[in-house]
Amino acid sequence: MSHRKNHHFVPQFYFRRFSIDGRSICLLQRNSGRTIAQASIKAQASKNWFYGTGNIEDALGEIEGACSAALNALAAIRNPIDLDGDNIQLILAWLSLQRSRTEAARQASQPMHDRLLRLHLEVELNNDKEMPEEQKEELRKTLDQVSGNPVPLQGIEMKVSLEGAHLLADLAPVLLENRTNRPFIFGDAPVVYYNGYYRDVKLRGVLGKTTPGLMVLFPLTPTLGLMLFDAEAYEAKRIQKGRIFVRELSDVMAINKLQLHAASSCVYFHDFKFAGYVHALWLQEHANL
Numbered sequence: 001m002s003h004r005k006n007h008h009f010v011p012q013f014y015f016r017r018f019s020i021d022g023r024s025i026c027l028l029q030r031n032s033g034r035t036i037a038q039a040s041i042k043a044q045a046s047k048n049w050f051y052g053t054g055n056i057e058d059a060l061g062e063i064e065g066a067c068s069a070a071l072n073a074l075a076a077i078r079n080p081i082d083l084d085g086d087n088i089q090l091i092l093a094w095l096s097l098q099r100s101r102t103e104a105a106r107q108a109s110q111p112m113h114d115r116l117l118r119l120h121l122e123v124e125l126n127n128d129k130e131m132p133e134e135q136k137e138e139l140r141k142t143l144d145q146v147s148g149n150p151v152p153l154q155g156i157e158m159k160v161s162l163e164g165a166h167l168l169a170d171l172a173p174v175l176l177e178n179r180t181n182r183p184f185i186f187g188d189a190p191v192v193y194y195n196g197y198y199r200d201v202k203l204r205g206v207l208g209k210t211t212p213g214l215m216v217l218f219p220l221t222p223t224l225g226l227m228l229f230d231a232e233a234y235e236a237k238r239i240q241k242g243r244i245f246v247r248e249l250s251d252v253m254a255i256n257k258l259q260l261h262a263a264s265s266c267v268y269f270h271d272f273k274f275a276g277y278v279h280a281l282w283l284q285e286h287a288n289l
Helices: 012-016 054-076 085-100 103-127 133-140 150-163 165-170 249-262 272-288
Strands: 006-008 024-029 035-040 046-048 172-178 192-194 215-221 224-229 243-246 266-269
Touching: 006 054, 012 054, 024 272, 035 272, 054 085, 054 215, 085 150, 085 165, 103 133, 103 150, 150 165, 192 249, 215 249, 249 266, 249 272, 266 272
Parallel strands: 172 243
Antiparallel strands: 006 046, 024 035, 024 266, 172 224, 192 215, 215 224
16 A cells, blocks of 8 residues: 555546656646646646545555556547447446546535535534524524535545446447647546536536436547547537547637636646647636636
8 A cells, every 4th residue: 555645636647648758748727827838747636635545545546557458448449339348337437437536526516515514504503402592593603614524525426426437328439539730638627527408507407427418528648539428419420430530620629628617727738839729728718717
C-alpha cells in the first residue's frame, strides 16, 4: 500500500494520452483564461487526501490499471462494438466511475447533500421535546451555516456509480475520428454527460443513466473520442463501421466547449501551438461558465 497523500481524481495515465513528452501537459485555467505551456502532470487534477484515506487511492489505482488496458484496446480497434465483453464492461465502469470521482462532481453534489443534512437537523430539532423553544429557534438560525463532509458522501456516490455502470450498455457506441486541424481537449472532469434531446427541460435532471436522450462524450486522444448515444432519440449519420469522421471545425468546437463547461479548474491540450485556439474558446464561453 502506497498511501500517497496526493490523490488524483483524473489519473496520470490519462494525461499521458495527450502529452507529447509523457511528463507535462498544456493547460488553460478556467477562472482566468491563463494558459501554461508545460505543467507537470503529477500536479494536475489532484489534492492532498482528496479521498480521505490512502486505501481508497490504492483501490482506485488497481481499477485504473485494468481500465487503462481497456481504453488502449478501444483506441486501437476500428469498431467499438468489436470489443470483447470484459473490455466493454471495463469501459462502462470507467466512464461511470470517472465522472463521479472528480472535484466537479463533488461541487455539484454538495448543495443537495447540505440541504438534506439541514432538513434532517431541523426535523431533529422540532422533535426534541426537552430542548427549550428559544434554544431551538437560535439553532434554526444557524442551520444555513451547516455543511456536510463531502469525502464520505462522494465515496458513496462513487460506489453507486460503479454499481450502475451497466445501465450505460443501452447506449450505442461510436468513435469520433477528428479530421480537422484543431484537437480535442479535455477537462478535469473529462467524462461529459449531455442531453440534447431534453436540453430545454430546466425543472428536473436529465442526465440520469436511464433518461432518454443521454449522450456520453469522452476524449481518448487529441484526434479520437468516444461517444455513447441513445439511438432511439438521435439519428447518427455518416457512421462507417463504428466511426464518424468529424470534419467540421464547428463540431469539434462544440465538443470542446462541453469540456470547458464540465471542468472545475482547468482544461488541457497537447500542444501549446493551440493555446490561442483554446483561449478563444474560453473567451466565447467564460461569461456563462
